[in-house]
Amino acid sequence: xxxxxxxxxxxxxxxxxxxxxxxxxxxxxxxxxxxxxxxxxxxxxxxxxxxxxxxxxxxxxxxxxxxxxxxxxxxxxxxxxxxxxxxxxxxxxxxxxxxxxxxxxxxxxxxxxxxxxxxxxxxxxxxxxxxxxxxxxxxxxxxxxxxxxxxxxxxxxxxxxxxxxxxxxxxxxxxxxxxxxxxxxxxxxxxxxxxxxxxxxxxxxxxxxxxxxxxxxxxxxxxxxxxxxxxxxxxxxxxxxxxxxxxxxxxxxxxxxxxxxxxxxxxxxxxxxxxxxxxxxxxxxxxxxxxxxxxxxxxxxxxxxxxxxxxxxxxxxxxxxxxxxxxxxxxxxxxxxxxxxxxxxxxxxxxxxxxxxxxxxxxxxxxxxxxxxxxxxxxxxxxxxx
Amino acid sequence: xxxxxxxxxxxxxxxxxxxxxxxxxxxxxxxxxxxxxxxxxxxxxxxxxxxxxxxxxxxxxxxxxxxxxxxxxxxxxxxxxxxxxxxxxxxxxxxxxxxxxxxxxxxxxxxxxxxxxxxxxxxxxxxxxxxxxxxxxxxxxxxxxxxxxxxxxxxxxxxxxxxxxxxxxxxxxxxxxxxxxxxxxxxxxxxxxxxxxxxxxxxxxxxxxxxxxxxxxxxxxxxxxxxxxxxxxxxxxxxxxxxxxxxxxxxxxxxxxxxxxxxxxxxxxxxxxxxxxxxxxxxxxxxxxxxxxxxxxxxxxxxxxxxxxxxxxxxxxxxxxxxxxxxxxxxxxxxxxxxxxxxxxxxxxxxxxxxxxxxxxxxxxxxxxxxxxxxxxxxxxxxxxx
Numbered sequence: 001x002x003x004x005x006x007x008x009x010x011x012x013x014x015x016x017x018x019x020x021x022x023x024x025x026x027x028x029x030x031x032x033x034x035x036x037x038x039x040x041x042x043x044x045x046x047x048x049x050x051x052x053x054x055x056x057x058x059x060x061x062x063x064x065x066x067x068x069x070x071x072x073x074x075x076x077x078x079x080x081x082x083x084x085x086x087x088x089x090x091x092x093x094x095x096x097x098x099x100x101x102x103x104x105x106x107x108x109x110x111x112x113x114x115x116x117x118x119x120x121x122x123x124x125x126x127x128x129x130x131x132x133x134x135x136x137x138x139x140x141x142x143x144x145x146x147x148x149x150x151x152x153x154x155x156x157x158x159x160x161x162x163x164x165x166x167x168x169x170x171x172x173x174x175x176x177x178x179x180x181x182x183x184x185x186x187x188x189x190x191x192x193x194x195x196x197x198x199x200x201x202x203x204x205x206x207x208x209x210x211x212x213x214x215x216x217x218x219x220x221x222x223x224x225x226x227x228x229x230x231x232x233x234x235x236x237x238x239x240x241x242x243x244x245x246x247x248x249x250x251x252x253x254x255x256x257x258x259x260x261x262x263x264x265x266x267x268x269x270x271x272x273x274x275x276x277x278x279x280x281x282x283x284x285x286x287x288x289x290x291x292x293x294x295x296x297x298x299x300x301x302x303x304x305x306x307x308x309x310x311x312x313x314x315x316x317x318x319x320x321x322x323x324x325x326x327x328x329x330x331x332x333x334x335x336x337x338x339x340x341x342x343x344x345x346x347x348x349x350x351x352x353x354x355x356x357x358x359x360x361x362x363x364x365x366x367x368x369x370x371x372x373x374x375x376x377x378x379x380x381x382x383x384x385x386x
Numbered sequence: 387x388x389x390x391x392x393x394x395x396x397x398x399x400x401x402x403x404x405x406x407x408x409x410x411x412x413x414x415x416x417x418x419x420x421x422x423x424x425x426x427x428x429x430x431x432x433x434x435x436x437x438x439x440x441x442x443x444x445x446x447x448x449x450x451x452x453x454x455x456x457x458x459x460x461x462x463x464x465x466x467x468x469x470x471x472x473x474x475x476x477x478x479x480x481x482x483x484x485x486x487x488x489x490x491x492x493x494x495x496x497x498x499x500x501x502x503x504x505x506x507x508x509x510x511x512x513x514x515x516x517x518x519x520x521x522x523x524x525x526x527x528x529x530x531x532x533x534x535x536x537x538x539x540x541x542x543x544x545x546x547x548x549x550x551x552x553x554x555x556x557x558x559x560x561x562x563x564x565x566x567x568x569x570x571x572x573x574x575x576x577x578x579x580x581x582x583x584x585x586x587x588x589x590x591x592x593x594x595x596x597x598x599x600x601x602x603x604x605x606x607x608x609x610x611x612x613x614x615x616x617x618x619x620x621x622x623x624x625x626x627x628x629x630x631x632x633x634x635x636x637x638x639x640x641x642x643x644x645x646x647x648x649x650x651x652x653x654x655x656x657x658x659x660x661x662x663x664x665x666x667x668x669x670x671x672x673x674x675x676x677x678x679x680x681x682x683x684x685x686x687x688x689x690x691x692x693x694x695x696x697x698x699x700x701x702x703x704x705x706x707x708x709x710x711x712x713x714x715x716x717x718x719x720x721x722x723x724x725x726x727x728x729x730x731x732x733x734x735x736x737x738x739x740x741x742x743x744x745x746x747x748x749x750x751x752x753x754x755x756x757x758x759x760x761x762x763x764x765x766x767x768x769x770x771x772x
Contacts, residue, residue: 005414012413012631023632024410027398027585028391029709060587062446062627065610099609193628199413201446201587201630221607223485224451241448242579244587244630245398246409323415 001321008352009325010142010171010299012193012200013342015250016257019198022250030245036237038252043234045255049173049263050188050206052180057230059203060244063170063191066203068096069225070166070187074211075133076219077101082123082163084115084137084153087144088328089168093136100220111331112144112301114294117152121159130162133214137165140172143328145290145301145337147172154183164211170194173204174258175270175298175341186211192247194298197254197343202247207231254343270297273340273349276380280353281338283376284360285367289335298341299325307363309336315362320355346381353377387707394738395711396528396557396685398579398586399728401636402643405584408636416631422623424638429620431641435559435649436574436592438566443616445589446630449556449577452589454482455611456552456573460597461519462605463487468509468549470501470523470539473530474714475554479522486606497717498530498687500680503538507545516548519600523551526558529714531676531687531723533558540569550597556580559590560644561656561684561727572597578633580684583640583729588633593617640729656683659726659735662766666739667724669762670746671753675721684727685711693749695722701748706741732767739763 007014015023028034046056059066071093075081081102083094086109097104107119115137124132135157140147150167157165164186169178173188174195180188186208193200207215207227215228229240258266277300278288289301304312309327313336316322325337338352353373360368393400401409414420432442445452457479461467467488469480472495483490493505501523510518521543526533536553543551550572555564559574560581566574572594579586593601593613601614615626644652663686664674675687690698695713699722702708711723724738739759746754 005412007412007415009415011628012415015412020410020412024406026391026393026401026406027579029393029395029398029711030586031711032709060446060448060451061610062629064627065446068610096609099612100607191628193413193631199630199632200416200628201633221486223482224447224454224611226485241450242397242577242586243448244585244633245579246585246632247587247630323418325415325417 004321006322006351008339008348009323010194010337010339010341011191013197013339014344015198016254016343019250019253022253023199023246025246025249027245030239030243035245038249039239040237042248042252042255045259046204049255049258050180051178051182052206054181054209055207055231055234057205057207057227057234058239058243058248059205059225059230060201060241061203062200063189063203064092065225066189066191066205067093067168069227070189070205071096071136072100072220072222072225073227074164074166074187074214074218075102076217078103079133080105080131081134081136082107082120082132084120084148086113086115086146086148087111087138087141089138089142089170093138093168097136112146112289114146115148115153117149117156120153121156124156124160124163127160132160132163134164134166138168139178140175140296140298142171142299143331145296145299146294147176147296148294151183154185158184164214171298171341174266176267180206184208192251195342196251197257198247198250201244202251270340272346272381273297273344274300275383276346276349276377277338277340277353279380280349280356280373280377283368284357284373298339300338300340301335302338303335306365306367307360309333311363312336312356312359315359316355319359319362322352322355350374350377390707392708392737394725394734395709396580396723396725396727397577399583399725400730401584402640402729405636405639408639409585409632411632411635413631416625416629421631424635425625426623428634428638428641431645432590435641435644436566437564437568438592440567440595441593441617441620443591443593443613443620444625444629444634445591445611445616446587446627447589448586449575449589450478451611452575452577452591453479453554455613456575456591457482457522458486458606458608458611459613460550460552460573460600460604461488462603464489465519466491466517467520467522468493468506468518470506470534472499472501472532472534473497473524473527475524475528475556479524479554483522498532498675500532501534501539503535503542506539507542510542510546510549513546516546518546518549520550520552524554525564526561526682526684528557528685529717531682531685532680533562533682534680537569540571544570550600557684557727560652562653566592570594578637581728582637583643584633584636587630588637656726658732658767659683659730660686661769662732662735662763663724663726663739665766666735666742666759666763669754670743670759684725686724686726687721688724689721692751692753693746695719697749698722698742698745701745702741705745705748708738708741736760736763
């Protein structure tokens with residue numbers, strides 16, 4: 001049905017109507033006093049969301065651009081780095097690090113399993129010469145719906161003392177707790193079309209005092225992504241280059257919405273959406289790709305055996321105008337992924353689960369009692385466990 | 387007056403209402419068939435605008451990001467490059483080239499004067515060892531309102547035979563003729579918030595076959611700005627990283643508007659806007675910063691002597707809600723700049739000139755016959771010279 005699309009992919013995520021209307025406002029000059037005031041407010045509220053007193057910088061770039069900036073500003077050619085890889089995005093950060101001539105050691109786990117903190121501990125403990133300059137990892141692996149144990153891995157990095165921790169929080173920021181100052185996360189990158197509830201085009205990088213120290217001697221070449229320029233400009237409520245004005249004005253709106261909801265309620269909502277989605281999928285007899293212990297609060301991957309994943313996606317789209325994500329790389333055709341990140345309510349999950357049941361019926365799958373998916377999802381929503 | 391702002395700065399430029407409404411559309415998935423169709427159409431129409439059969443690639447970045455991509459994809463550390471500098475943006479490309487370890491020779495001219503093609507000819511002719519790998523220059527210097535003689539400089543580059551020509555066309559693309567294939571321009575970078583008539587956040591880079599040859603051996607590190615990835619994805623109507631979806635959908639609209647108007651009428655309109663602006667300013671007794679021979683069709687810089695430039699800007703903004711640009715770097719306070727780029731009509735120039743007369747009266751400037759500005763602007767608009 002025309003104009004009826006419902007996005008349940010891990011990005012772009014749904015955008016609130018008020019933020020869409022902000023997108024349609026005529027841009028104002030980015031060197032004006034009016035825009036300075038907007039930048040000042042947005043920057044303060046970004047610090048609130050990031051739970052940091054440090055810098056949170058905005059770039060006209062995707063999340064990948066933000067992560068690249070997070071890597072190249074703090075390292076020099078040949079620096080030894082550990083990169084955690086258990087999905088498409090972990091692999092990508094290894095590619096970035098290799099492209100810039102870093103000495104990359106990947107800590108790899110099969111897609112669909114979480115990174116093993118013990119492997120990080122061993123490598124870091126063995127590095128008595130303090131050669132490891134950074135540990136780079138993805139908090140929430142969007143490609144598999146796995147959340148990695150950032151807190152524990154970070155403790156091992158802190159025990160090492162020298163290495164920076166550089167985190168892809170693209171699909172965890174605004175979905176689950178990422179207490180930057182409390183944990184001492186050095187560099188945390190994210191992108192606008194996720195928990196921020198606005199369209200794509202704006203990247204974010206937080207930078208700790210320790211990372212700024214490393215910046216002073218870091219020799220990888222950079223200009224557009226030189227975070228020093230962004231920090232210097234931000235101190236004057238400005239930007240070094242023309243920013244995506246409309247997105248920043250929409251972000252001003254959604255950050256206020258997030259503050260009205262509160263960080264803890266936002267995290268609890270995502271936890272509830274995850275629980276309801278997983279309960280509903282399970283009750284429909286479809287296997288979940290990620291174990292409960294490391295299930296992502298932002299995205300649920302489903303690995304159906306009775307039916308082809310792409311057929312489910314196709315019917316969900318054609319019959320119900322619900323966009324789900326497919327698998328990536330070798331998981332293409334093997335899984336489908338339900339996004340429940342950002343501006344998503346309990347109602348949206350009920351909608352998705354009920355449509356999923358209808359799609360399974362159409363595909364002749366009878367691995368469940370009719371209505372069981374919704375019954376389980378409703379029970380999960382109403383559970384007082386949180 | 388609230389909500390009455392009129393932008394006459396060199397970017398962001400005015401955005402047509404239909405494109406603003408497109409900005410407010412809910413983003414669709416960027417890996418969907420629907421978005422593939424949009425990318426296919428937009429890419430074709432970008433080639434039309436760029437007058438090329440070669441690649442025109444889109445990046446989530448500002449114009450500076452696009453220029454950086456245009457430089458780092460085709461060169462290796464230590465490569466000798468000539469960089470033309472006669473304003474803020476020329477200086478910036480020298481900074482980028484230095485940041486990436488190129489061997490930079492700047493061909494510098496005082497701000498407010500055009501680059502001297504003869505200086506390029508001499509350097510290139512003297513380079514019998516063909517060590518110069520690229521000539522980098524700004525077509526239209528936004529900071530001073532000067533258009534450089536790209537056609538002649540390019541002829542000298544072609545006579546050299548080896549060097550690539552890398553062009554910042556950020557404020558010339560869509561304002562004046564930049565026939566990429568006819569002239570053989572290797573790399574041409576631009577940004578969305580200029581002649582494209584949409585908000586900021588999207589950068590463009592065209593790449594010639596010769597530049598792609600250089601890409602194969604170019605060793606500067608790159609990942610997010612690796613144009614090979616963009617080209618490979620574009621061949622499948624896709625993007626390597628999440629694109630700024632809303633901007634691309636707005637661009638689909640404005641490219642159609644540009645096609646309906648036609649390239650030659652667009653260039654003639656900008657020429658007319660320039661002529662009318664300059665005639666009006668002159669008739670008000672204010673000195674123009676750029677000589678007629680190299681005056682920019684996109685922006686007119688005015689260097690008032692009877693009154694402070696910032697006072698003019700201030701009254702234009704406060705009394706008439708017209709945003710003009712100030713001077714940059716050492717020209718701060720010395721000039722103001724009137725943008726007439728993109729979605730700007732004859733009427734807009736009449737509006738600006740009439741408000742400028744009113745502002746001058748308020749400032750006690752009496753260097754003109756009342757009404758002379760508008761009389762001259764109207765005469766210029768009605769002139770059949772084009």
